[in-house]
Amino acid sequence: MTLTLDSKVPDGDISEQWTNHKFDMKLVNPANKRKFEVIVVGTGLAGAAAAASLGEMGYNVKVFTYHDSPRRAHSIAAQGGINAAKNYQNDGDSIYRLFYDTVKGGDYRSRESNVYRLAEVSVDIIDQCVAQGVPFNREYGGLLANRSFGGAQVSRTFYARGQTGQQLLLGAYQALARQIDAGTCTLYNRTEMLDLVVKDGVACGIVTRDLSTGEVAAHNGHAVVLATGGYGNVYYLSTNAMACNSTAIWRAHRKGAAFANPCFTQIHPTCIPASDEFQSKLTLMSESLRNDGRIWVPQSRDENRSADAIPEDDRYYYLEERYPAFGNLVPRDVASRNAKTVVDAGQGVGELKNGVYLDFADAIARYGRDTIEARYGNLFDMYERITGEDPYSVPMRIFPATHYTMGGLWVDYELQTTVPGLFALGECNFSDHGANRLGASALMQGLADGYFVAPYTISNYLAGLLGQSPVSTDDPAFALEVAAVADRTRHWLAVGGTKSVDYYHRELGKLVWDYCGMARNKEGLEKALTEIPALREDFRKNVRVLGNDTSLNQALEQVGRVDDFMELAELKVRDALHREESCGGHFREEYKDEEGEARRDDENFKYVAAWEWKGADQPQELNKEDLEFDYVALSTRSYK
Numbered sequence: 001m002t003l004t005l006d007s008k009v010p011d012g013d014i015s016e017q018w019t020n021h022k023f024d025m026k027l028v029n030p031a032n033k034r035k036f037e038v039i040v041v042g043t044g045l046a047g048a049a050a051a052a053s054l055g056e057m058g059y060n061v062k063v064f065t066y067h068d069s070p071r072r073a074h075s076i077a078a079q080g081g082i083n084a085a086k087n088y089q090n091d092g093d094s095i096y097r098l099f100y101d102t103v104k105g106g107d108y109r110s111r112e113s114n115v116y117r118l119a120e121v122s123v124d125i126i127d128q129c130v131a132q133g134v135p136f137n138r139e140y141g142g143l144l145a146n147r148s149f150g151g152a153q154v155s156r157t158f159y160a161r162g163q164t165g166q167q168l169l170l171g172a173y174q175a176l177a178r179q180i181d182a183g184t185c186t187l188y189n190r191t192e193m194l195d196l197v198v199k200d201g202v203a204c205g206i207v208t209r210d211l212s213t214g215e216v217a218a219h220n221g222h223a224v225v226l227a228t229g230g231y232g233n234v235y236y237l238s239t240n241a242m243a244c245n246s247t248a249i250w251r252a253h254r255k256g257a258a259f260a261n262p263c264f265t266q267i268h269p270t271c272i273p274a275s276d277e278f279q280s281k282l283t284l285m286s287e288s289l290r291n292d293g294r295i296w297v298p299q300s301r302d303e304n305r306s307a308d309a310i311p312e313d314d315r316y317y318y319l320e321e322r323y324p325a326f327g328n329l330v331p332r333d334v335a336s337r338n339a340k341t342v343v344d345a346g347q348g349v350g351e352l353k354n355g356v357y358l359d360f361a362d363a364i365a366r367y368g369r370d371t372i373e374a375r376y377g378n379l380f381d382m383y384e385r386i387t388g389e390d391p392y393s394v395p396m397r398i399f400p401a402t403h404y405t406m407g408g409l410w411v412d413y414e415l416q417t418t419v420p421g422l423f424a425l426g427e428c429n430f431s432d433h434g435a436n437r438l439g440a441s442a443l444m445q446g447l448a449d450g451y452f453v454a455p456y457t458i459s460n461y462l463a464g465l466l467g468q469s470p471v472s473t474d475d476p477a478f479a480l481e482v483a484a485v486a487d488r489t490r491h492w493l494a495v496g497g498t499k500s501v502d503y504y505h506r507e508l509g510k511l512v513w514d515y516c517g518m519a520r521n522k523e524g525l526e527k528a529l530t531e532i533p534a535l536r537e538d539f540r541k542n543v544r545v546l547g548n549d550t551s552l553n554q555a556l557e558q559v560g561r562v563d564d565f566m567e568l569a570e571l572k573v574r575d576a577l578h579r580e581e582s583c584g585g586h587f588r589e590e591y592k593d594e595e596g597e598a599r600r601d602d603e604n605f606k607y608v609a610a611w612e613w614k615g616a617d618q619p620q621e622l623n624k625e626d627l628e629f630d631y632v633a634l635s636t637r638s639y640k
């Protein structure tokens with residue numbers, strides 16, 4: 001091991017760590033803040049929140065997104081809601097309970113101190129967003145409304161109909177736009193970060209490509225913040241927006257940032273099943289629907305009747321039967337695995353028998369159609385537009401799909417990666433969700449990182465650099481990277497092969513899904529470790545990218561992203577192979593109990609796997625951060 005994984009968790013009782021640490025961290029006085037340049041890549045909830053906050057504080061911030069507008073960041077797609085321990089429902093919630101649920105939900109593979117801080121600042125997020133005017137749903141009396149999400153027995157999820165991400169992002173975007181207007185933030189849209197610049201081991205800038213003109217440019221800063229989202233599209237088919245990719249974090253990994261737990265991926269149980277081989281995107285149906293929808297399949301695998309003609313006795317409400325305490329609200333990993341089990345057993349529904357029912361008949365009978373429409377109207381409309389079926393009268397068909405990546409760049413308590421000066425926020429870091437994220441916790445984490453954590457910890461880092469100018473973009477460190485990015489771009493156009501980028505991405509996705517998807521085993525993972533490199537080699541020799549590099553060229557954008565996915569996929573498989581246990585979204589078929597539930601191995605695997613780049617032709621090296629559980633006792637997760 002050559003890396004030092006110092007988590008920098010503060011001493012003291014967990015409930016006081018963040019308060020004390022905030023006091024202990026260094027400050028930058030207002031007049032000095034304007035002497036610092038900070039680069040923020042990403043304008044989703046994490047990036048927009050961080051950039052707006054740093055700008056408001058007085059730093060000079062350069063913000064980058066490959067989208068035309070910050071508002072197009074993938075965060076806008078989030079439907080269901082955002083958790084916070086406000087206990088408005090008076091149903092027993094507290095900061096400790098949110099912390100406990102999150103550590104347990106993550107199957108004891110997250111760092112306790114980070115999770116506690118997340119729960120602690122969750123209450124501030126809601127106040128901040130309300131102050132920005134985010135139109136959360138309200139109860140009759142005016143208090144903000146809550147609903148339930150999986151893995152919790154309290155209602156703590158705040159929501160804005162089925163468009164929570166959109167409304168939160170509008171709030172964060174407004175705050176960012178205000179800073180752009182004030183001149184503290186400069187926005188670079190349609191600009192993709194293609195490499196990180198590191199000098200003397202410290203992050204000092206990035207290299208970008210303007211997607212409209214092809215211009216490659218260098219940007220310097222005292223600190224670089226990545227808030228670039230998840231890498232679920234390594235599976236090709238996922239609920240993520242099609243442009244989501246891993247290039248920013250993968251390039252940072254190649255420059256020394258350790259990559260943690262890459263095999264921890266969340267497969268979301270409620271997505272619309274694929275309808276044919278050529279589909280390029282899967283659509284999420286929000287988990288909030290499991291508040292009122294009941295999940296079932298026919299008892300018989302030979303069932304041919306329509307759903308409404310199948311009597312109660314011939315239905316198998318498998319979650320309600322197997323997990324009476326949580327029923328349809330078991331966490332996502334459990335719900336997904338159970339759906340796979342019944343579909344594999346031949347009990348699937350729909351023409352391709354690749355789904356299970358999510359049925360609202362009882363809820364409509366109980367509350368009336370109007371209430372259900374008020375809660376989920378836009379989701380029902382979306383489902384009908386995609387499938388042509390009316391979910392008010394026939395049950396929805398759903399099936400699990402790749403949705404979220406718990407793995408990401410390793411960060412310490414201050415959200416700093418193993419490269420000094422490089423921070424990672426939101427979905428692109430590994431920090432808070434262990435092996436399985438609870439629903440409505442990603443928005444919470446993105447905003448916690450951006451509004452409430454990074455502004456303190458980045459200031460703490462910058463305070464030590466007072467008096468130093470950022471490394472000049474004329475420095476050879478920049479020139480080298482600019483030349484390398486320009487060369488790589490030209491190289492792809494010159495390959496002149498015969499197959500499209502999309503073809504290779506789809507093939508890669510199939511391999512990752514088949515061997516490192518909802519269930520994994522040694523044999524399959526070993527097979528993937530020979531097939532992925534072979535595919536990568538073929539890709540590098542035979543891919544065809546048309547067009548030029550001086551104007552908009554989506555195939556050219558895509559080819560580099562798929563190249564990075566190829567390497568990431570291999571690391572993901574190696575991580576899954578080395579982790580000989582089942583935990584959360586990582587289900588190794590060899591490690592399960594008599595009832596088919598995941599069997600963790602705390603003695604041997606109670607650690608974060610942080611992989612270190614060793615060079616293009618070398619396998620990454622495994623480093624371990626041992627996890628301590630002083631506040632939540634390790635136990636077998638049970639939702640029965």
Ligand SMILES: Cc1cc2nc3c(=O)[nH]c(=O)nc-3n(C[C@H](O)[C@H](O)[C@H](O)COP(=O)(O)OP(=O)(O)OC[C@H]3O[C@@H](n4cnc5c(N)ncnc54)[C@H](O)[C@@H]3O)c2cc1C
Binds near residue numbers: 042077425428440
């Ligand atoms: C369909 C769907 C529904 C969801 N619903 C919920 C929900 O209800 N509740 C919940 O808590 N979570 C939900 N999630 C998860 C949640 O939306 C995401 O985890 C979260 O929004 C990620 O935010 P982020 O700021 O980390 O990244 P993103 O929102 O993905 O933003 C990434 C940003 O980085 C930029 N970027 C990336 N790479 C580069 C590069 N190389 N150069 C320049 N810019 C770059 C992008 O342009 C973008 O601005 C949902 C996810 C999906 C897929």
